[in-house]
Amino acid sequence: MSVSSTRITLVRHGETIWNREMRLQGSRDIPLSEAGLLQAEQVAARLQGEEHHIVHSSDLQRAHKTAAMIAGTLGVDHEVHVDLRERSFGDLEGLTRSEITDRYPDFWEPGHQPESGLNVETFDQLRERALRIITVIADRYEGQNVLVVSHGGFINAFLHKISEGLYGSGVNKLGNTSITRVIREIDGSWTIFEIGCTAHLNEN
Template sequence: MQLTRILAIRHGETAWNRDTRIQGHIDIPLNERGLWQARRAAEALRDEPIAAVYSSDLARAHTTAQAIAAARGLPVHTHAGLRERHFGRFEGKTWNEIETGWPDEALAWRKRVPDFAPEGGENLLTLRERIANTVHELAARHPGEQVVMVAHGGVLDVLYRLATGQDIQAPRTWTLDNAGINRLLWTPEGLSLVGWADIGHLQDDADAPLDESTT
């Protein structure tokens, strides 16, 4: 069977993650803790066979991917299809600011209304289609191999739902940790889940890893 193993990794932490501020397509760099997390992820994967490293073109994901790729002399291939969801006018705002400024929109967001998009942003149906198409495109290049894909909380959330058959509106019961390692199998028929939320390489961090799906 034609299959590709995927190591799906969320970027390391940023200052805006700490502030619960929505990043979306705004290009925020890793903070010091995020850089440390990226190095630890690279170390955790040092013995893994990796054919290619793919990343969102946003700096927080690309820097994380560079740490992993550099450890084995590989280039990072960027793909805009791995970007975070576009949150339109929500971007740059904290969750509290959104709930105060646009309470009706905040409720639609919290309820995961599939066709809801913040003004100028992307709805969940469009996001799911984008991620599914991107992962299919990239994984199909590597039959019988393993690849790394470094992306964002919203992207990882979609991958989990696709791999487990979870509805787009189902409440999230899984974590989306910064620099967590998640394992999937791809075949032309779709994704399946192998392992999720491995953060053993981060256990000596004094702070618990952040878990947000929106940044």
């Protein structure tokens, strides 16, 4: 990694009850479960031996709490961004994936455009939002190590965007508190070098 490259570590939040129930959370502010709190402690312990200069997170409490535990363990500042939120699924939030598939069989297909009345953020809108905010953060902390705590759909949409579909949504599944690492190069390009590592959970 060159001197001016920026290392971004992306962490998905810990488990919630809705995760366990396979219920779509989206922009709903669902708290961490007891298991999720333990996972947040475990990922914080995993990251403790690494150098990170700042932690950024979504404002939704499942990501915010995970990030606060990591920032406290690392002894660094924690900043919050609304644009790091999960994709908004509008009227579909609270439903299970199977309930959504029953009602809208093509909903999860690549390129599917949700019905306008559902108030769902499109996948393209999510990809653009993810790239925009991660780029802003990377440029602000050029040459540093930045940790971002967000959501599975958000992180995968970002990976999908920077890899032109080779990785991310439809390809990778990201477990709770999984670690994904990318580099923002000095020329503005991105390099992906780890996706969805949960070794800290397997060790406990």
